[in-house]
Amino acid sequence: MAKSGLGDEFGFAKADRYTLQSTVKKNVFIIGDAGNFPTSKAGSVVHFQADILTENLMCYIEERPFTAKFDGHSNCYIETGHGMGALIDFNYDTEPLPGYFPFPGIGPFSLLKESRVNHYGKLIFRWIYWHILLKGKENAY
Numbered sequence: 001m002a003k004s005g006l007g008d009e010f011g012f013a014k015a016d017r018y019t020l021q022s023t024v025k026k027n028v029f030i031i032g033d034a035g036n037f038p039t040s041k042a043g044s045v046v047h048f049q050a051d052i053l054t055e056n057l058m059c060y061i062e063e064r065p066f067t068a069k070f071d072g073h074s075n076c077y078i079e080t081g082h083g084m085g086a087l088i089d090f091n092y093d094t095e096p097l098p099g100y101f102p103f104p105g106i107g108p109f110s111l112l113k114e115s116r117v118n119h120y121g122k123l124i125f126r127w128i129y130w131h132i133l134l135k136g137k138e139n140a141y
Helices: 043-061 116-133
Strands: 074-081 084-090 099-103 107-111
Touching: 043 074, 074 116, 084 107, 084 116, 107 116
Parallel strands: none
Antiparallel strands: 074 084, 099 107
16 A cells, blocks of 8 residues: 555555545545544445445546445444354444344344344354355345
């Protein structure tokens, strides 16, 4: 990154945290761990950024104003041991979000609480990630 001139003093590419556009080269967009975004370096970040990138890249190509805005969304399962796990969900404004995921009020995964259900959720998500999401299958969830 240092030789490209795109990086900051820590080696991360300088980008607008909402539009994902490089602040150095307007024809470059940054997603994931390479960017200087104030987010975690979790895989879910790049997953959520991908939709924003697609929309804003089309806007850039068509010379239209950007219509998508990345809110810093990330979520992550955390193994806590002995068959238990926790789930956190946060964005630029809320760290971390309380409640239930994916359906507020009913879950089945509780946010910020250690549970066996969250442990199994991580195992299920790992399978979905490697066998469905990476293969780009439609209606993965």
